[in-house]
Amino acid sequence: MGGLACAALLAWYGHDVLVCEGRPTPGGAAHVWRRAGYRFDCGTSLFFGLDWQGGPSQSENPLASILQLIDERVDVVPVPDAATCLVWPEESFRTHIGSDKFGAVVRRLWGQRAEAEWKAFQKRAEECAPAASAIKPMAVRFDDLVAVTTVGRSPGAFLKYLRGEARSMVFSGLMEGTVGDPGLRDFIDLLVRGTCGLPSDEIVASYMIQAFAQLYQPTSALEYPVGGPQAIVNALVRGLRKHGGRLALNAHVDEVVVGPRGQAAGVRLRDGRTIGASKAVVSNASAWDTLRMLPRQAVSAKYRDRVAEMIPNNSFMHVHLGFDGSGLDPLPLHYYMFDPELVTDAGWPTICVPSAVEPTAAPPGKHVMHAYISEPYAPWRGLERRGEEYGRLKEERCQVVWNMIERVIPDIRDRVEVEMVGTPLTHSHFLNRFQGTYGPKNLLKMGTLPEAVCPLPGLYCCGDSTFPGAGTPAAASSGMWVANSLVPIWEHWGALNALGL
Ligand SMILES: Cc1cc2nc3c(=O)[nH]c(=O)nc-3n(C[C@H](O)[C@H](O)[C@H](O)COP(=O)(O)OP(=O)(O)OC[C@H]3O[C@@H](n4cnc5c(N)ncnc54)[C@H](O)[C@@H]3O)c2cc1C
Incomplete structure (x- = not known):
């Protein structure tokens, strides 16, 4: 997502762009497959x-800005009300996105006082939101000229951002004096951990406020792309190609070629070909994978230390099912398992049924499901993906995911037609990711040093190893910022004009 966002935007800016994707399908963590x-x-x-509805985008999602510039649409279906089901150890029920209806959920769970606290918390977040989102992602670039595209272009907005109390506060600060109910506090903390992998007392408030502002406003609604996440990927690829860019599949990069002045001068592919880059090389691989592609002497000790300091988040156990839906009540799109024993830094256990909202995901009368839970890499280290020991561990470790699924559809085993189980090794292999990790756990704590995105001259990094981290909007932002940094200020200014920002 980061690399394609960067590439599509660079092609729109008029650069000659080649994307080298190591896998046969583009999209990384957003790719889909059929069986x-x-x-x-x-x-x-x-x-x-x-x-973006074909007009100036009001969306806070940076992907919408890129799609608007490259003039590509992603068809979406609105996710209907009550398509989210929260599953607690004792009970489960449907909930809603949007603050009013969610207030009723809070009342049911923790009582009237908690509901009033939730509303006060919402109000506080709402008051902080305009300042927190005053700087538009598209205005960001990684050089001093960022002062021109942010402060120079919208001094009022920048001042608003500076004055906003959330800028220097951690998210839990927002709860002080508003949320006293321990259940509700834990729940908010859980949402924060699930969204960005950090507890609420370690995450900058402005980052989370934007997420809350987007998800818990009265008018908030989720949507699902027709064709799944691949539809976003395909739109970016169409935009890339339309503007003269190229995508090479099965083009795994083994090494970044370093030129005589210590600059990134191209890449060497696994098949032996070398491709030169006159302007820059952009890596969308994780920081650990990027480091492996660089000759040791070319990288500063500072960058090496930074990568060494990064703590990889867990990977996942995945269970993918195609199953018969006969006789089932309409299923929700998401089940979130709010069992404190199962929730970790890497998010809450989830069951997703895309066919509940988007019928092209499964044949008529059938459903497709992806259930996953965070899983450490350590027990899998060194195992052969087809070996006996691997098979035994896979069988053992997927039971907890099966238990989750049976909790919501008790006769699921009788309904299954297709079954696939994924492990951290699957995730690492098919997504080309170090240890199959979700991304760095401590990224937001590490600050945004320039070496993080530009470890050597001419080499830029984007994707979920760079700020702001994991999630399709965040990865796309990081790619967008690299693209903006590679063009002169007047072209960047032109893009902001084109978006009406
Ligand atoms: C289980 C799960 C649930 C998620 N849920 C959501 C969600 O609901 N909403 C949301 O917005 N986000 C979600 N995310 C996160 C989101 O999918 C990712 O953060 C985002 O897609 C990562 O994009 P990226 O560009 O950083 O990296 P990736 O998607 O990992 O892309 C990197 C690409 O680089 C390629 N590559 C790597 N090394 C090489 C090499 N040496 N040579 C050539 N190619 C190479 C890979 O093949 C891959 O295509 C979820 C992720 C997971 C795993």
Whole structure:
């Protein structure tokens, strides 16, 4: 997502762009595959603000800005009310996105006082939101000229951002004096951990406020792309090609070629070909994978230390199912398992049923499901993907995911027609990711040093190893910022004009 966002935007800016994708399908964590008429995905399933309606985008999602510039649409279906089901150890029920209806959920769970606290918390977040989102992602670039595209272009907005109390506060600060109920506090903390992998007392408030502002406003609604997350990927690829860019598949990069002045001068592919880059090389691989592609002497100790300091988040156990839906009540799109024993830094256990809202995901009368839970890499280290020991561990570790699924559809085993189980090794292999990790756990704590995105002259990094981290909007932002940094200020200014920002 980061690399394609960057590439599509660079092609729109008029650069000659080649994307080298190591896998046969573009999209990384957003790619899909089909089997027996079912469409399976890697997990990305929560979307908002993708549809820019053919006019100036009001969306806070940076992907919408890129789609608008490259003039590509992603068809979406609105996710109907009550398509989210929260599953607690004792009970489960449907909930809604949008603050009013969610207030009723809070009342049911923790009582009237908690509901009033939730509303006060919402109000506080709402008051902070204009300042927190005053700087538009498209205005960001990684050089001093960022002062021109942010402060120079919209001094009022920048001042608003500076004055906003959320800028220097951690998210839990927003709860002080508003949320006293321990259940509600834990729940908010859980949402924060699930959204960005950090507890609420370690995450900058402005980052989370934007997420809350987007998801819990009275008018908030989720949407789902027709064709799944691949539809976003395909739109970016169309935009790339339309503007003269190229996409090479099965083009795994083994090494970044470093020129005589210590600059990134191209890439060497696994098949031995070398491709030169006159302007820049952009890596969308994780920081650990990028480091492996660089000759040791070319990289500063500072960058090496930074990567060494990064703590990889867990990977996942995945269960993908195609199953018979006869006789089932309408299923929700998401089940979130709010069992404190299962929730980790890497998010809450999730069951997603895309066919509940988007019928092309499964044959008529059938459903497709992806259930996953965070899983450490360590037990899998060194195992052969087809070996006996691997098979035994896979069988053992997927039971907890099966238990989750049986909790919501008790006779699921009788309904299954297609079944695939994924492990951290699957995730690492098919997504080309170090240890199959979700991304760095401590990224937001590490600050945004220039070496993080530009470890050597001419080499830029984007994707979820760079700020602001994981999630399709965040990865796309990082790609957008690299693209903006590679063009002169007047072209960047032109893009902001074209978007009406
Ligand atoms: C289970 C799960 C659930 C998720 N849910 C959501 C969600 O609901 N909403 C949301 O917005 N986000 C979600 N995400 C996160 C989101 O999908 C990712 O953060 C985002 O897609 C990552 O994009 P990226 O560009 O950083 O990296 P990737 O998607 O990993 O892309 C990197 C690309 O680089 C390629 N590559 C790597 N190394 C090389 C090499 N050496 N040579 C050539 N190519 C190479 C890879 O093949 C891959 O295509 C979820 C992720 C997971 C795993």
